[in-house]
Amino acid sequence: MKRLDTRVLHYLLLIALISAGNTESAGAQQPVHMDSGTVLLENFEHDTTGKLPHKWYDRDGNKKLINHDESFSKNYLYKVDEEGDNKFLRYKGSRAKHINLPLINKDKDNIYNINIFETPILSWKVRAHKLPHNAREDDDDYNDSVASVYVVFDMGRVAFFKKVPKTIRYTWSSTLEEGSTASKLFGNQQIKVVKSGNEDTGKWITFERNLVQDYRRLFGDDPPRTPMAILVMSDGNSTGSWVKADYDDIMLKPQKEQKAIEVK
Known part of the structure; x- marks a missing residue:
């Protein structure tokens, strides 16, 4: 029997804790609504270079990364970096740990006043430098x-004797074909490959x-x-x-003219 990936177990714990609510209040986060109707979730511009991002939580959703002591936070290989007048999040290493940005806090408040039927377009930037081999x-x-960027939704079907949230994982894969899909956790995690291989490494994409469309296509109902x-x-x-990879400019946008992949 194939072993159960330890990240699946970590993922189950993570999303169970997220669904129960974070232990810290996320109410201090201020939403950024642009004139276009776009909701800016994160651009790292207010973070300190060389540090973990201040709005993001640990893998298990217990508390913000910046509120952990150094012995704990050193296991998270994400740091804010800067080039010119732009800040972004950089990962360097091998260790597997999610970091998460809650959109609903422990009191079930909608922190950013999000309605994805009004802003259905998830937009984000990635710059890949070194991909994992094979x-x-x-x-x-x-x-x-x-x-990989994951979007965590409500509770799905039973997996490993518990309900877990439905999740869409958008990933830049080393080998899987762009546009392909895969499924894990009894269908609760749907994987969508948005980029494949080494082409365009070193460039912001x-x-x-x-x-909304992806959720309907992957899960068969409305999100x-x-x-x-x-x-x-x-x-x-x-x-x-x-x-090694960089992340930046995570936002939700109205459905006007959805851009094709933009490479810089």
Whole structure:
């Protein structure tokens, strides 16, 4: 029998805690609504270079990364970096740990006043530098990714004797074909490959996906109006790879003219 990826167990714990609510209040986060109707979730511009981002929580959703002591936070290989007048999040290393940005706090408040039927386009930027060797997200033994963005929704079907949230994972894969899909956790996690291989490494790429359309296509029903959290993860531990990637400008946009992938 194939081993159960330890990240699946961590993921189950993570989303159970997210669904129960974070232990810290996230109410201090201030939403940024642009004139275009776009909701800016994160651009890292108010973070300190060389530190963990101040709005993001640990893997298990217990408290903000910046509120942990150094012995704990050193295991999270994400740091805010800066080039010119732009700040962004950088990952360097092999260890697999999600970080999460809650969109609903422990009191079930909609922190950013999000309604994805009004702002269905999830937009984010990734710059991949070094991909994990021969990794593939559909195989637990090789389940590494240079950059994945997860959108966590409401409770799905039973997996491992508990209900877990439905999640869409958008990933830049080392080997899986762009546009392909995979499924895990009894269908509760749906994986969508938005980029594949080493082409365009070292360049900023803007990805845009229609969450409502993707959710309907992948799960067969309508999504809740507000996702529970956004997660990001880069890693190379399953393949023994060293990985480097950057993230920036995570936002929800109205459906006007959805751009194709933008490469810079």
